[in-house]
Amino acid sequence: MKIERIETFPLLHRLEKPYGDANGFKQYRTCYLIRIITESGIDGWGECVDWLPALHVGFTKRIIPYLLGKQAGSRLPLVRTIKKWHQRAASAVSMALTEIAAKAAGCSVCDMWGGRYREELPVYASFQSYSDHPQCISSSLTNVEAQLKKGFNQIKIKIGGTTFEEDVRHITALQNTAGSSVSIILDANQSYDTAATFKWERHFSKWANISWLEEPLPFDQPQDYTLLRSRLSVPVAGGENMKGAAQFAPLLSQGCLDIIQPDVMHVNGIDEFRDCLQLARYFGVRASAHAYDGALSRLYALFAQACLPPWSKMENDQIEPIEWDVMENPFTELISLQPSKGIVHIPKGTGIGREINMEIINRYMWDGSAF
Secondary structure, three states: EEEEEEEEEEEEEEEEEEEOOOOOOEEEEEEEEEEEEEEEOOEEEEEOOHHHHHHHHHHHHHHHHHOOOOEEHHHHHHHHHHHHOOHHHHHHHHHHHHHHHHHHOOOHHHHHHHOOOEEEEEEEEEOOEEEOOHHHHHHHHHHHHHHHHOOOOOEEEEOOOOOHHHHHHHHHHHHHHEEEEEEEEEEEEEOOOOHHHOOOOOHHHOOOOOEEEEOOOOOOOOHHHHHHHHHHHOEEEOOOOOOOOOHHHHHOOOOOOOOOOOEEEOOOOHHHHHHHHHHHHOOOOEOEEEEOOOHHHHHHHHHHHHHHOOOOHHOOHHHHHHHHHHOOOOHHHHOOOOOEOOOOOOOOOEEOOOOOOOHHHHHHHOOOOOO
16 A cells, blocks of 8 residues: 655635734644545545744655655654654654554544544633733633633633733633633643742632643753642643653653643654553543644544543543634634534544545645745
8 A cells, every 4th residue: 555645735824813822922823734645545634733834845855755655554664754854744644644544444543543432522622812902801701701602611721921910810800700610721831930830829729620730830840840749739731742752751750740731743643642641541640632733633632532541430431621722713624523512522434534624725725925
């Protein structure tokens, strides 16, 4: 089953209004899709995000010439080579070759992985809370209210992008708006030091609905994460930029995290992503995938979570939620899958069980111009 050709689809959408997190505002959203087609006609889709010009040159000049004529079933050695050139490109190739393998076997991705434990998964609405709106807090609350009306009962809000006092006003207003029945995740994007993070504890003691605190610190001082975890009254989560299980292992060994958050597009392929999830189970901690940047990578995160055993027998077979981007992003529509009341039903059928929306692709194809 040789690879006959590879199609690329660089996509660009300029946002009507910028939004962002503690790292700054986003002015646009991008997506880079690939489609690998074998000589037998079986195909598979992959996805990554990065600077489009660099991705496009990398695929057309090096990765595609390397893959043409190779056996599609040799996923692991192919991905291992490509990750030396571009890790995120390797993730896209890994997804595409995984779908090809499932289609060749005549089964779904989940069935190829040994079968799913559950048919549906919880998802949380993920917000980029900062904007250039003169009333930023009220604008954020309006966005949250709109998603709560759609049935979400778990949300992620950004902190760390403004003063501590302003963020406290924001979260306090959110608590008054959403109510205690809505679970709230606070994501600081590694903005604080240890002392600043501890300031949140006085508020955590009043809020019983904080699901976890995400990446309060940079990861170059893991001992500070261990200290936080021992003293905060809420779980500590992180790891969206870790490249694989080898980077998570020392963090888990040192007791740094209650919840790990690998990202399909940031690790070295879908197999490495699943290794991260299983590693969390070996250490008896939770795993909730970071899945903000793409619809296809989020679908693979859902597949992997559906195939993951529960983290504790005390949780009555509950499973950790997956991130769901609810901001302006047309690429969410690339795959026809939407949550209902904060729950997503896992697609069935051969391969990924869904077709890629070519109308979206044709509408947002990047024309090569500067952005």
